[in-house]
Amino acid sequence: MRGRLTVVTLGVGDLKRSTAFYAGLGFSISSESQDAVTFIDAGGVVLSLFGRVALAEDAHVPAEGSGFGGITLAWNVGSTAEVDTVIAAAVEGGARLLKQPGETFWGGYSGYFADPDGYPWEVAHNPFWPLDADGTVALPA
Template sequence: MQQQISVITLGVADIARSRRFYGEGFGWGPVFESEEVIFYQMNGLMLGTWLKDKLAADMRRDGVGPGSFSLAHNVASAGDVAPLMARLGHAGGTILREADAPPHGGFRGYVADPDGHGWEIAFNPAWTIDAAGLVSFGA
């Protein structure tokens, strides 16, 4: 079986609030949006934000909430981490952990979107990011 992810869908309480975070914070523009769902074309996959009640109903679950995971957005330099975190905070996010250097190297911090989904904003000197935004493990 092919090793790939097609779509990551996050359940959100307020689609407009979510759009502000991803649009103003990351600077991402949707490729599709309706009153219930917004899709962002990423580098090789789609990120969807869908009203959590509609998502829960679609999955036939009683409820959906953030779990113990984080998504990550890697940047080109350590100096890019804190300014992006500040922009995300200004766009409605919550700073979970200020940017610092972890013992294993690099530089990172954590931000939650308005619905509590955790994002690691990171610079990893051992990874490369090409012009298309594709991340490769190892330099």
């Protein structure tokens, strides 16, 4: 297992406004984007924009009053078994399990853990996003 940061998700208040902002800065919006989420090629890392409340719900953390900063980190892997392996290793290493790995509403498989300082990490297998040989997400243009 080799650690890799593949996605940074920002919990935003207004998805359309935030998408227009990043597009205006010259970031390329991926065709994989949907009504509820925007995916942006950020040069080897995917920048994802998602509603703040929905992001907190997905990570199984309270949206308000908990210190949730409105950001999650993600590690995409090549299979569901790898998701289970990474989550188990994180918990064994001192992480707190936030969300048991399982099937997702978007057709993938993921779970969440909080690192020792409380930062939420999603570990995901997205069958729609191929990974390069080095594990980099090959986000469609």
